[in-house]
Amino acid sequence: MKTFSPAMARLPAAGSVYLTFDDGPDEHWTPRILDLLAHRNILATFFVVGRFALEQPELVRRIAAQGHEVGNHSWSHRHPWTLSPEAARLEVRDGAAAIADLIGQEPVFFRPPHGRLRRSMLEEMERGGQTLVLWDRSAVDWGPLGRASGISRRLKAVQGGDIVLMHDGGRGINRPGELVKVLPQFLAQLRQHE
Ligand SMILES: [Zn+2]
Structure with missing residues (x-):
């Protein structure tokens, strides 16, 4: 999914690759991933879920304090297609x-849950001054395909300019525990390209 936007250049870049972590903050996995990024001095965007963010205020402040972007990933991560237009607006x-x-600080980026678009959500997003960010390449760090070997293979295929989707939030079928097994190697590769 390619999303052109002039604001995209403002996504924190690691080289020319745009790293995004969704569905957090997560008490266990977000700090691990923040440590790995700090070790390599790499910036990313964390698309947080509002109600989880309010449960972990210090963690959200730590994400921002380390220089990362905090993006809007809706209030509760309900599937956009299951919502009434007004409920979808409220999610944003x-x-x-x-x-x-x-x-x-108001978020400047929005990513709908599951990457699913609703006109009412997009209108609300624009009203709030946010830009839509989807992704070019998914690590698929969830579900039955979300094993370290597969994640590693998919991350090796990342190319310059790609927006990469990963997950720090471990709820549901997400598997950040598998992601963090291969993330250090991936981040090391990115540095070599600079
Ligand atoms: Zn999500």
Whole structure:
């Protein structure tokens, strides 16, 4: 999925690759991933879920304090296609409000849950001054394909300019425990390209 936007250049870049971590913050996995990124001095965007963010305020502030972007990944991560237009709007608005409350800054990027688009969500996103960010390459760090070997293979295929989808949030079928097995090697590769 290619999403062109002038604001995309503002995504924190690791070389020319744009790293994104979704569905957090996660008490266990987000700090691990923050440590790995800090070790390599690499910046990323964390698309947080508003209601999880409010449960982990210090973690959200740590993400921002380390220089990463905090993006809006909706209030509760309900599937956009299951929502009424008004509920979909509220998902965007409340997700952004949670971030603004925690870090004192409105998010500038929005990614809908499951990458599924709704017109009402996009309208609300634009009203809030956020830009849509989907992804070019998924690590598929979830479900039955989400084993370290497969994640590693998919990350090796990342090319310059790619927006890469990964997950720090471990709820549901996400498998950040598999991701962190191969993330150090992937980050080391990125540095070599600079
Ligand atoms: Zn998600």
